[in-house]
Amino acid sequence: MTAKEQERYYQQEIETMSPEALFALQSERLLASVTNCYANIPFYKRSMDAMGVKPGDIGSVEDLGKLPFTTKQDLRNAYPFGLFAIDVRDRVQRLHASSGTTGNATVCGYTQQDINNWGDCFARTIAQVGGGSESIIQIAYGYGLFTGGLGAHEGGIRSGATILPMGSGNTRRQVQMMNDFGSDILACTPSYALLIADTAIEMGYDPAKDFKLSAAILGAEPWSQGMREEIEDKLGVMAVDIYGLSEVMGPGVSCECRAQNGLHVAEDHFIIEILDPETLKPVPDGEFGEVVFTTLTKECSPLLRYQTRDISRILPGECSCGRTLRRMDRISGRTDDMLIIRGVNVFPSQFQQAIADFIEVTNHYEIILTKKDQLDMVELRVETVPDFDFDEIRRIESLQQRIAAELKSSLQISVKVSIVEPKSLVRSTGKAKRVIDERQL
Ligand code: DLL
Numbered sequence: 001m002t003a004k005e006q007e008r009y010y011q012q013e014i015e016t017m018s019p020e021a022l023f024a025l026q027s028e029r030l031l032a033s034v035t036n037c038y039a040n041i042p043f044y045k046r047s048m049d050a051m052g053v054k055p056g057d058i059g060s061v062e063d064l065g066k067l068p069f070t071t072k073q074d075l076r077n078a079y080p081f082g083l084f085a086i087d088v089r090d091r092v093q094r095l096h097a098s099s100g101t102t103g104n105a106t107v108c109g110y111t112q113q114d115i116n117n118w119g120d121c122f123a124r125t126i127a128q129v130g131g132g133s134e135s136i137i138q139i140a141y142g143y144g145l146f147t148g149g150l151g152a153h154e155g156g157i158r159s160g161a162t163i164l165p166m167g168s169g170n171t172r173r174q175v176q177m178m179n180d181f182g183s184d185i186l187a188c189t190p191s192y193a194l195l196i197a198d199t200a201i202e203m204g205y206d207p208a209k210d211f212k213l214s215a216a217i218l219g220a221e222p223w224s225q226g227m228r229e230e231i232e233d234k235l236g237v238m239a240v241d242i243y244g245l246s247e248v249m250g251p252g253v254s255c256e257c258r259a260q261n262g263l264h265v266a267e268d269h270f271i272i273e274i275l276d277p278e279t280l281k282p283v284p285d286g287e288f289g290e291v292v293f294t295t296l297t298k299e300c301s302p303l304l305r306y307q308t309r310d311i312s313r314i315l316p317g318e319c320s321c322g323r324t325l326r327r328m329d330r331i332s333g334r335t336d337d338m339l340i341i342r343g344v345n346v347f348p349s350q351f352q353q354a355i356a357d358f359i360e361v362t363n364h365y366e367i368i369l370t371k372k373d374q375l376d377m378v379e380l381r382v383e384t385v386p387d388f389d390f391d392e393i394r395r396i397e398s399l400q401q402r403i404a405a406e407l408k409s410s411l412q413i414s415v416k417v418s419i420v421e422p423k424s425l426v427r428s429t430g431k432a433k434r435v436i437d438e439r440q441l
Helices: 017-038 042-051 060-068 071-076 114-128 148-158 171-181 188-201 225-235 347-353 395-413
Strands: 094-098 107-110 136-139 162-164 186-188 215-219 238-245 250-256 263-265 270-275 288-295 306-312 340-342 344-346 361-372 375-384 417-422 434-438
Touching: 017 042, 017 060, 017 288, 060 270, 071 107, 094 148, 094 347, 107 114, 107 238, 114 238, 114 250, 136 148, 136 340, 148 162, 148 186, 188 215, 188 225, 188 238, 188 344, 215 225, 215 250, 215 340, 225 238, 225 361, 238 263, 344 347, 347 361, 347 375, 347 395, 375 395, 395 417
Parallel strands: 136 162, 136 186, 186 215, 215 238, 361 434, 375 417
Antiparallel strands: 094 107, 238 250, 250 263, 270 288, 288 306, 340 344, 361 375
């Protein structure tokens, strides 16, 4: 049997569609979605009128550039239901909201059809890791307004899997049930997967040997190849990356397959554009830029050219899995979580990459930014591996110096490195908070 034949699909006819058929499908759906926006959302009627464009001007995907952009601020300004195409008391089945650290939350509504499509997107991911109706999926994403828990839940329903709806937290109980119930697939954030793994080890298990778990579907925050290897090793699973955002749908906008080389975008539901963040013009495949999505099938909360602020690129070429849906690279940062340290633009993920090769330390780290005499000061606190010898001061100092030198050469900034004991940094059951920026205080 070839690799392609072994591959499990949830909707094979879509996932392996020819580029021509996909273009036709996207074009037809784009026109319908733009018509919905124009007819039912005054914000879009206004912005399209201001640009002199009518739904009838959208003949195909190639006309995408004629359409207006949408930003998170537009969603905030429309709080709570101003960008809904359907009255909230009509066919809207559910509301989700993404909290911002500043300003109003962004609220999105879902009809039953929207929820079914979402479940289908997530169910593809379950199939991609070899799961299906015979699997038990343990969902340890938070349930609630956050889309992680219920998005994975819908995927579980559509794929016919047995759902273990744990939610996040209660880690020892997670481990217990994972063991007792024989969960096959774990869905949670990568940082929480590591905490679950470490807790299991602490409880005396060897998860890689003792548990039935074979795959982990992890996302909602940036993570590195090093972190993937650690999770795969400790849990004995294949760990795939899943991407999404509440405004666009939730988890499942794109997801890795078994090739673990880029995330296939659900292009039958979303058009992806990679744009230069300055000029907002498309960049060629393979080049990094801001990810922008247009929804094609959403009934309640359709979006035209939504600027995600996430940075990624389209990976050129075909995937060995046989899927034709294009792949985006893992998220390499955000246009707005970019840190400016002494004038240097830095993404937190660059710290992660810089420490990846040091076998003495783990992926648990924090970046603390402060000011001294008007100058930005950076401290990186990073936990060691469990058997690191803290009694040997010289070893600690040398490690600190070597990591600082690596950071200096790769990031061009001076960083104070503090090596801390295992488990001394706060653990997260959701998205890990890596940056503590005290400069404004
Ligand atoms: O995090 C949806 C989600 C839930 C995705 C579970 C995957 C799994 P929000 O809370 O709206 O939605 O946050 C969206 O999180 O713009 C990215 O910056 C980041 N993000 C999401 N997935 C990934 C990922 C959910 N796989 C924001 N890698 C997005 C890196 C991610 N960043």
